[in-house]
Amino acid sequence: MTADRLAALSGRRRELMTRLLAQKAAATAIPPLPRSGAPMECSHEQRRIWLATQATPETAPPNVTLGLTLTGELDPTRLLTALTALVARHETLRTRYTAIDGVPHQLVRPAQPVPLELVDLTALPEPDREPEALSLALAAAGERFDLARGPLLRLTVYRLGPGEHRLFLVCHHIACDGGSLPLLAADLAALYAGAGLTPPPPLQYADYAAWSAGRARERLPGRLPYWRERLAGIEPVFARLPHTAAPGRAGATAAVRVGREVVERLRGEGPVTPFAVLLAAYLVLLRRLSGRDDLVVGTVTSGRGRRELERVAGCFINLVPLRVSVPDAFPALLARVREAVAGALANEIPFDALVSGLGAHRLPGVHPAFQAAFVHRDDPAPPPGWAGPRAGVWAHEVDDGSFDLGLTATPRDAEYELALTGRLARFTPADLAGHARTLAAVLHDA
Incomplete structure (x- = not known):
């Protein structure tokens, strides 16, 4: 019930309705758990990542990265203090993982203390400093963490010059x-500035993990049959790589940009989102690359x-397979994409439970259920203000081949940046550049 409708009720009815709504909220609220130091249940998201990291590192998700430009005086000691306080504020940043009877x-x-590395690049010629910093950062993005020992984050500051x-x-x-990065960036900036933060959130991730695992157990019996029927008989989008492949x-x-007006034109007057338009164009590209019109693409x-x-x-992210039969006409494809998305979201279950429930044979080095992925990001939020230095986004794209081919769509001002990332075992950089141009052409010609 909306606030306006609640206010329109008589005093007695409003009091009763307020009480009922409060009871309903309390019944469905995520309960905070006691902290005794004992091992706590992992969420399905954590379990999926832990298992992939242990068994098939090639299909584990990449590390999460945040890059900022800071112009102005920066105090490393103050930054380290802020980082330590950030880890104290968010339990997930100081959580370790252990297996009990094979279950994480x-x-x-x-x-x-959290590692804070200072890298001084001022000895290099000035034109070389920025490229070198980016090269070092992208290499650091692929570094591995020890889940049993931690810590599970690192912060590096590259000094390019006085106040840069x-x-x-x-x-x-x-x-x-x-989705957590804007929160962590804002908290780190506020802690560096010495601004008064609100108290730590009453809920922490471990509370969500136990609650979400219980909810999944309730939903699985009713939703798993949908996925068994929906994904029956699926074939890989791409042929299996030979044993001699790297x-x-x-x-x-490889990235291209298309104007937002192109996407808006394809949305037309119907209930079509930019997500559906860009996914449909990606499916057209995948049909051309694979020669197949029955395709499964994963999204988050x-x-x-x-x-x-x-x-x-x-x-918090979950992987969701979308199976679509790709017709020749783009409007018909949009309708099928909408139908596939609606069905998948209505029957969503944790991805690791879906894979286990399907009981399919796992192939080494092949991602289960799908090989191609699509991610639609939100508009990048401007970096929060820092006390002293002026912050900006340090744009970077991690070339991680978790999937054979992945498309990331990011709105940037009046355009969409479409970044295709592919495994070098399957695609050359020249291949990806050509496929990115083809993707842009699909959107312009649809």
């Missing part, structure tokens, strides 16, 4: 997702549908 559990530890720095935060995906997850990225959902989780850092 999380252990929340007291705050401890680049800040680069790397965090293991089990502890943080992309191993690992090394990748490359944010998992932050509750208000009490807005200030909680952690990994």
Whole structure:
């Protein structure tokens, strides 16, 4: 019931309705758990990442990264103090992982010092400093973390000159997702500035983990049959790589930009989102590359549908397969995309439970259920203000081949940046550049 409708009720009815709404909220609220130091249940998101990290590192999600430009005086001691306080504020940043009977559990530890590395690049010629900082940062983005020992994040500051720095935060995906980065960036800036923060959130990620695992157990029996029927008989989008192919997850990225007006034109007058338009264009590209018209593409959902989780850092994203039969006509494809998205969201379950429930044979080095992925990001939020230095976005794209081919769509001002990242075992950088141009042409010609 909206606030306006509630206010329109008579005094007695309003009091009763307010009480009923409060009871309903209390019944569905995420309960905070006692902290005894004992191992706590992992969320399905954490379990999926832990298992992938242990068994098939090639299919584990990449680290999460945040890059900022800082212009002005920067105090490293003050920054380290702020970083330590950030880790104390968010339990997920000081959580370690252990297996009990083969099942991962999380252990929340007291705050401890976090690595802060200062890299001075001022000895290099000035034109070389920025490229070198970016090269070092992207290499650091691929560094591995020890889930049992931690810590699971690192912060590096590259000094390019007097009053010119680049800040680069790397965090293991089990502890943080992309949706948590704006929260962590804002808290770090406020702590550096000495601004008074609100008290730590009453809920922490471990509370969400136990609640979400229980909710999943309730939903699985009713929703798993949908996925068994929906994904029956699926075939890989791409042929299996030969044994002689280069191993690992090394990748490359090629990007193009298309105007927002192109996407808006394809949305037309119907209930079509930019997500659906860009996914449809990606499916057309995949049909051309694979020669198949029955395709499965994975996407992500944010998992932050509750208000009490807005200030909680952690990994909330879930992987969702979308199976679409690609017709020749683009409007018909849009309709099928909408139908596939609606069905998938109505029956969403944790991805690890979906894969286990399907009981399909796993192939080494091949991502389960889908090989191609699509991510639609939100408009990048401007960096929060720092006390002293002026902050900006330090743009970077991590070339991580977790999937054979992935498309990331990011709105930037009046355009969309479309970044195709592919495994070098399957695509050359020249291949990806050509495919990116083809993707742009699909949108312009549809």
